[in-house]
Amino acid sequence: MIIAVSDVHLGCDGSNRDAFIDFLRMCDTPDVEHLVLLGDILDFWRRNNAQVVIENSDVLDMISGLKAKNVHYVVGNHDYSILRLSKRYDGHYQFPVQRSLRLTDGGVKLYFIHGFEMEVLTTYEPLSVEAYEKFCERMCYSEDVLGEYASNLWNWIENRKGAWWRYRSIRTDSRNPTDENKIRGLALSKGKYLLLGMQRDEKLIFGHTHDPFLSPDNMVANTGSWFVCHGGNNGCLLNTYVKIVDGKMELKRFDGKGPL
Numbered sequence: 549m550i551i552a553v554s555d556v557h558l559g560c561d562g563s564n565r566d567a568f569i570d571f572l573r574m575c576d577t578p579d580v581e582h583l584v585l586l587g588d589i590l591d592f593w594r595r596n597n598a599q600v601v602i603e604n605s606d607v608l609d610m611i612s613g614l615k616a617k618n619v620h621y622v623v624g625n626h627d628y629s630i631l632r633l634s635k636r637y638d639g640h641y642q643f644p645v646q647r648s649l650r651l652t653d654g655g656v657k658l659y660f661i662h663g664f665e666m667e668v669l670t671t672y673e674p675l676s677v678e679a680y681e682k683f684c685e686r687m688c689y690s691e692d693v694l695g696e697y698a699s700n701l702w703n704w705i706e707n708r709k710g711a712w713w714r715y716r717s718i719r720t721d722s723r724n725p726t727d728e729n730k731i732r733g734l735a736l737s738k739g740k741y742l743l744l745g746m747q748r749d750e751k752l753i754f755g756h757t758h759d760p761f762l763s764p765d766n767m768v769a770n771t772g773s774w775f776v777c778h779g780g781n782n783g784c785l786l787n788t789y790v791k792i793v794d795g796k797m798e799l800k801r802f803d804g805k806g807p808l
Contacts, residue, residue: 556588586754612642631645666744755773
């Protein structure tokens with residue numbers, strides 16, 4: 549069994565921390581072959597990294613001690629600095645950390661990414677994924693007041709570019725879909741094979757949008773989130789994850805009861 553979960557945003561007020569701890573207790577079994585932490589488990593964008601880690605050291609210690617056979621950490625945009633830390637202490641880190649992950653289950657190929665890559669590709673062009681990753685790492689080291697300032701600056705930049713983005717969208721697509729719909733559109737399209745470096749027979753599992761879904765053909769899944777946004781979650785389910793058995797994906801919501 550493979551369990552994938554993302555976007556807990558530990559360190560932020562909206563994080564459903566207690567429910568996530570209960571969820572980890574359910575994952576404390578060798579029946580879980582792979583636990584994939586699919587990014588933004590921690591949130592370093594507005595807080596000092598060390599302070600966030602100290603406040604959530606019990607959660608991280610729980611993850612390190614799980615009976616799950618393998619734990620993988622795929623970085624998101626809000627915890628991107630973990631990638632640098634893992635490289636600094638190569639061979640002596642709590643769990644493998646990477647930008648993406650490939651697994652095989654029941655002969656089925658699976659490809660895991662956080663998903664910010666698709667937002668950059670569909671929304672931020674001409675900004676490259678690499679440039680956005682550099683921005684994300686810098687945001688992770690912008691603590692407290694500076695982090696809030698940097699976040700507001702990024703929002704201002706996005707608002708300034710909005711008129712041009714809308715103008716270009718009007719020329720190409722009168723529907724002007726939301727960013728989330730653009731990301732989902734790429735995830736469901738065959739264009740993802742070229743843009744994400746995927747193989748045609750791979751299933752895609754990602755997070756980032758906080759909008760959980762499972763495609764009808766069982767080829768694409770979004771893990772959702774465990775975080776209550778200040779403006780609400782647009783009706784999206786909370787505390788969701790993806791369970792994979794023999795290559796078949798299932799979108800589930802954690803209700804505090806077992807089994808997984």
